[in-house]
Amino acid sequence: MASAIPIMAPPGTAAEGSPSTPAAATSTNAWTAKATAAAAASPAASKASQPAKPVSLTNSNKNRTCRNIVIHGFCKYEGKGCEFNHDVNKPAAVASPEISKAKLHVNSPIFKPANISSGSVKAESINAPEFVPKSSQGIVDQQGVQSFAPPMQNSLAGSMSGLPTAPYAQFSDMSLQGSMSTPYFDGSASGYYYQGSGAMMHQPLQYHLYNTPLPHVSNLLPHQRTIHGFFIADSLREELHRKNEVILQTVNAQEYGLPEELHEYHSLYPLDQTQEKSTEVFGYQSSVYKCMCSVDGRTYALRRIEGFRLTNELAMQMIESWRRIRHANIVSIREAFTSKAFGDHSLIFVYDYHPCSKTLYDVHFGPQAQLASQVLVGAPKTTEPVIHERILWSYLIQLTSALKKIHSAGLAARLIDPTKILVTGKNRIRMNCCGIMDMLTFDAAPNLAHLQQDDILNLGQLLMTLACKSLTATHNITKSIDYISRHYSSDLKNMILFLMSQPVPMKTVDQIITMLGPRVLQEINDVQDANDVLESDLSRELENGRLVRLMMKFGFINERPEFDMDPAWSETGDRYIIKLFRDYVFHQVDEAGLPVLDVAHVLTCLNKLDAGVEEKIVLMSRDELSCLIVSYREIKACIESAFRDLSKSK
């Protein structure tokens, strides 16, 4: 290794045993003074060394500054036999030629293990207790592993008990003390997506690998960070995990009377919340299924209109216009087709799938929302209206934006109903089921202006329903407006009155946009704030992804059994440095010889390595007979070259 700088033996130093490592052997002057080497590598490592007696030195050495003083600021053998000069104020008569050559000097940063530096993050701090989700109702497999039952559609939950638990934990974790065993799926997704495996694969996902910091540890000094500072927020991670989990859910098609395949879709999974099917919205019973597309492998939502016979082929052309609409507040439609796969004449619409979404109805009028308002009954009179005004404005802005797109395309939504608006994120809504009414009530020459006026009226009715938090609010408009004027601003009341008023001569979406005015600016501000938070979360994960890739490279290179006796791969040259660096990063020990589990140290070292900084560190061999001073840049070059060699040998 050309660039590594071995610490040279002072003249006259007798070697205690020959250097056993090839790296040491490459230097004829390899310095074998254990004490100095141990101290050089790390104070933490020093305890692991065998006690070594310093060798006798000539009188001239008294005039030479001890290297330990120069490098580390102290010499543990001062007064115990070390004959070099320890008085830094006393100028050394003879300068040590090696030291003047060495680039490392007193000011070089030295790694201090966690138990010395109070500011570092210790591995113990991430000993979070195992999280057991609330909905886990004790599904225990034969091995006694508790499985987690997700908040699934009610009728399906029963089918999940007694399912095998997949073997996890292969790539499980950064578990540093065995305390964070992470039961991740082993990565083999084969069969997971597909029906017919007889069972819905299920796994106990651990959403909370890291708890949020406790209040008493949040008062950190500016240079300190908690372990949570390195990873995305718990809530976001949990949400993403849950979405992934929901996307992969399947049921046995036969058990649920579902077709194995439907056009180019398979693995149907019912999404309806209840068994009861209403004909209120479409005039026909409808069902929704999640499914996989065998063409692109993506997940979609199929809406089946039951018992519908398509009589006019022209109706299908309506879908073409809807297919062209792409908008952040509209669930995109992919295609529509008829099918007899369910044993009847069904009309099938294929939409984008938004995992874990709920309808606006579920969010504000469903059982959970009712429970929340019951809690509020006992609340003081000053309690805020149940749906905050800002949320109502946000809904209105999003729906107006969607309507603008639809009306500009020469279409009408024809369906603005709380059960047909999806909430796909926090206050994030999307119009669902677009295009269905155009097919079901096909009219070759529709009165578009009239339908668009209806859209605006329906928007006003929806807003009134939400503001009054009552599905019958539109039955008594005077009373509802009175309620709204007492609980909300006059701007909101006027907006609702405008939307619900008679069109004289015609109302347009542009008029609504003008009335929204400054509220739109507020919405943009909120969206950008949310975006900033997500971006910062993303950047944290970016770091982690980078570090995982580095650690993988380490894993590939270090101690490969097939190269055991190969001089190019065994403990020589560049690879030897990588091995020593691995020890430096992960295998530090403290004065008592106990492992130092300092996450901050590991992250710092890996980040510096990835950046390839010029900072130098001292690496010491395991037998403590030799040490090397190398920069992170040099170590990075070694790793890259070793990895290149590995890739070539494939």
Ligand SMILES: Nc1ncnc2c1ncn2[C@@H]1O[C@H](COP(=O)(O)OP(=O)(O)OP(=O)(O)O)[C@@H](O)[C@H]1O
């Ligand atoms: N595109 C989609 N992506 C993800 N989930 C969806 C999608 N469309 C509907 N869902 C989910 O399917 C479930 C049923 O939707 P649906 O529109 O049938 O609501 P509903 O209240 O049952 O209405 P209806 O009474 O008309 O059947 C809802 O929980 C909804 O979140």
